[in-house]
Amino acid sequence: MVGISSDIGASCLYVANNATNYPFDCPSLDLNYKCRCDDPAFLGTILICIDDVSETVESVSNSYNYIIDVCSLQANKKYSFRNLINVFENASTNLVEYNDYQNDYNSIDFAHLNYPVRIPQFQYDIAFDSISSLLKHRYTSTKFGAGLLAYWGFICLLGTINNMGFWCAPSILMSLNGQLSRYLRRHLFTPQLFSRNTNKKRSTKWGKFISSIVRTLPTRPQSLSIIFYIMMVVLFTSVDYHFTMPNAVFGTYSNEKLIYISDRIGIMAITQIPLLFAFAGRNNILIYLTGWSYRTFNIYHKWISRVVWIMILIHAFLYITFSNNNGDYIKRWGLTKWRWANVASICSSLSILLSSRSIRNRFYEFFKQFHQLLAVFFLIGCWYHCITLGWMEFLYTSIAFWAYDHLIRIAKILISxxxxxxxxxxxxxxxxxxxxxxxxxxxxxxxxxxxxxxxxxxxxxxxxxxxxxxxxxxxxxxxxxxxxxxxxxxxxxxxxxxxxxxxxxxxxxxxGTPIAFRSYNHAVFIAGGVGITIVYTFAMDLARQYQADILRGEYTQDEHSITLYWITPTIKTLEVCLDEIESLAKLNINFNIFITRMELISLETLKKEKEKEKEKEKDTNANIDSNRIKNNVNDDPDSFIPHVSKKKENRQFIDESSIPNKRIVKIIKNQLSGVKVNMGYKPYIKKDLTEYLRIIQGTAAVISCGPDELSRDARAGTANAILQNADKRIDYFEEELLW
The missing domain is CATH 2.40.30.10 (Translation factors)
Structure with missing residues (x-):
């Protein structure tokens, strides 16, 4: 796991690798041991050291295997156990004691060390303490990384328990509507990260930029999950460091500190890679356990990726600083693990930079394909970087998640x-x-x-x-x-x-995962544009369920209601969804359609409408507000009139004779029972929801599917209603708007 399988073998290796004390006939910066693994004197010195300090056959065996791995993976020099025994036996016959070697070393004729030397105990003890401290630090760093994984496991467990509550124990969940429950749902679980006033667009360029950033931030529960995760990363990066001096591995205190911090961050980063692949998968089993959408896990994937990317950059910067201090930066490019580490760093940086909202929206197809290619090379880079260091189990897990997801994709295509x-x-x-x-x-x-x-x-x-x-x-x-x-x-x-x-x-x-809203007395659906396709399936299914409950005598007609708001710019979508609209009209659904950019008008009055638009707008809004107040005073849900925007959309006036489909004309002229069409206006969803949820009696579920702005208004309206209504449970659900 930590790249050093034997503390004894590593201690002897680092003592013998000190070119100042043991100048074997190899370059002093033989970073990949290509020369030293081919030098019998160097290997013999290590094997004699192992034999001197080992107390059991098992420790000797582990140390030998460690040396075999080092020479195989880094120097590409293959040794068998028998080969090392032969080297040891040869070294035993040519061994020189350290004191005798020191006499030769001080002589004028000494050039290179060509024979094995017995390492003195004090040098071994320093190296062993250094290796033990390094191993402990790496184990601690790995545990911290596992702690971050456990954190997300705990978050998903809470989501699973909540989802199971909605499906398996809805009556218990409905009863949890006390002051604390409503406060948490109002301020913690339902709203956006910032208030609606913070989210609205600014007039200045800088304000618009800030607003564009704010409006893309996750919801409040998602944001808090991410914030706590970042806080844990910072905490785990900052605590529990124990340095050892003198140090046979890093030499100076500053180098040791650089590597310890760099290793901590790098190890924690590598442990998070399985999350990136698990949360990005379409067939993530956690989607079904938690009931969260693919979009939610994709949000977590993005933010964890950003955190891991920053950790990778810090890890790389500290290692570059360390190599510059040692003067071996150029030499390190000869190491396979160093080159592939740079490949992984570059791929992660490109992936993060190209996933910005502006680039992703403008060049989506390029982003998608290139993002997948970068992910492959990032994983390959991590593989070759870690194969000599350890932590491969996290890469095995990542590959397993990726393979599982794509195998299920293929299976679904074949099954379909x-x-x-x-x-x-x-x-x-x-x-x-x-x-x-x-x-x-x-x-x-x-x-x-x-x-x-x-x-x-x-x-x-x-x-x-x-x-x-x-x-x-x-x-x-x-x-x-x-x-x-x-x-x-x-x-x-x-x-x-x-x-x-x-x-x-x-x-x-x-x-996709279904929503557990059948246990509520009332359902309010809010759709924007083509979001009606999702809302339609839910509304139809729920309407049939309500009808079945009424026929069985479990509820009366007044105890159930379904209200649907559909905001769409033109009648074009109505033409495509004509059959669905008529199907909904046959059921007991309060269906309100808002066509925001069109208004039906006769040719004779078109000219007058344009001339008197300002006066008519004032009169229309005054009448609507007056009627709404008059009707809503009675707290009658059936007579509820939505707010409409005081500012009309950029409207297109159309004449009835210009619409060839008479079924559409019938709908927009409000001649289809159960369907109310409002043209040229859009509702104030935030105000409507708060008011409507106050009027109805019984539990209510709000389901939204549409553009971000519409969903934010729906969240805000539901959040306000939750706190204001102590006598009924109100919950908010959001569906992802797809293509």
Whole structure:
């Protein structure tokens, strides 16, 4: 584990390797022992020392094996146990006592040491104390690294217990709504790291930059987990150092201090590598145990990577300083472990720098492929750096995590049917897979589009439940057109009549974890844009569950409710999700749609609308606020009217006659029962949630899926409601917005 398997063998080696006291016929800076491992006098001196100080056959055997490993791994000189015995026997016949050697050394004719020498006890004792101190320090550093792993194990254990509580003991969890519980959920578990005022955009360039950083920070529980982790790293790096002087290994106190600190940081860094591969894997078993999303583990992966990268840089800087002090910096480039350590450092630095939000968003495909390539070379660099030092078990574990994840990926592709064909109709696609698994609420798959320019890429897409199920193996996906592969797919589809085409694909899935919100009396879903695809599957599943509970007589109609807010910029998404909207309308769901950038208006009044826009805006907002106050005073959830923004979006006025699909016209004119469409405005989610959750009676779950800003508002609104409502349990859940 610590690179030195025998303290006796290492002590004898370091005494004999002192070129000042024992000037064997080799360069003084023979860092990889290429010359010394080929010198019988040098080896004989070490083996005689081992024989003198060893008390058992086992210690002799361990020491011999250590010397064999050093010469094999560093000098590429292969010795067998029998070879060393022959060297020892030859050295025994040519041995010179240390005092006699000193007389020769002081003579004028002395040039190089060409015979084995018996090492005096006092030199061995100094070396043994130095090696023992170094070994103890390395064991301590390894334990600290294991402590960091245990910390994340404890965090995941808490997540698992919490998840098991939601699934296995919901009644007990619902009863935990005391003042302490509500305070912790309001201030610790639910909100963002900073308040909404801190998150809002600033007007200055510097303010906008700060705001962009703040808005990308993790949630408060995630941030606290990361902060405690960083504090533990700093603490473990700073304590429990014991230095030994005189020191046969490092010579001076300053060198010993440099190496001890560098080793501590480097060892702790290498122990964290398994976390990087475990948390980055799609098939991370902890996702199912904790109920956390892949995004949550990816956030932890990013921050642990940053911490490890800083540790690697400090480790490298201190070792470079040490080698400069010794004057052997250039010589060290001849060491395999030194060269590959630099490869690993460069790969980690490039990986961190290229994963910045601006580069990742602008060149996502390049980032993704290059990031994986850098990870491979980083692991190779760590392998060749540590193979002569130890701690390989952490690299074995990392490789095992990586291999497991990719084997499961391949298995999921094969189980799904291998190469399939996706039927595209605009941005909606249908795939008939093997039927060996069925999609569930919150599930998603990774798709490989088998085209010459993109077959190596895979991207996650949410599965939605078909409004009309033609067969049990049907997958339906709505694609959100962005840059990269989805843009190329969109451009490809445009070339075909009626936007219909078949494309060969491979399906890797399913992924995703369901949410345990069936035990709540009420559910509030908030979706932004294509986030409706995720919310739809949850809402449909929950509505059926509620209906079944009512039919069994477990609840009455008034004890259950489902409210859905969908904010989308244009009616284009409505056209794609038309069947799903009509399916939701058939169920007892309070469905509110906000089309923020379009407003339905007749051609006759279009000119007047533009001329009187300011006056009409004031009158409209005044009427809405007045009606809302009047209705909400009665605390009636069914008559609740959401807040709307006082500032209208950049709207596009459309005429009813310009919409060819009459089903869409029926929806936006509020002629579809159960669906309320608001055009030209967006809701104040934060205020609406706080107010609505106050009105309803019974426990409530808030489920959000949309852009970051929408999710932040949903978190803030839920957090406020938690503290204000002592008579009911309110919890917040967030789903990841995929492609």
């Amino acid at each position: 049917g291998g190469i399939l064909y996706a039927d595209f109709h605009s941005i909606r696609l249908t795939i008939n897979h093997s039927g060996w698994w069925r999609n569930y609420p919150g599930s998603y798959v990774f798709l490989y589009f088998l085209k010459p320019t993109m077959f190596w890429q895979s991207h996650p897409f949410t599965l939605i439940e078909p409004s009309t199920i033609k067969n049990n193996n049907q997958l339906v996906i709505i694609i959100r057109i962005k840059n990269g592969i989805t843009k190329r797919i969109g451009n490809y589809i445009k070339n075909y009549p009626n936007l219909k085409v078949k494309i060969p694909v491979m399906v890797e899935g399913p992924y």
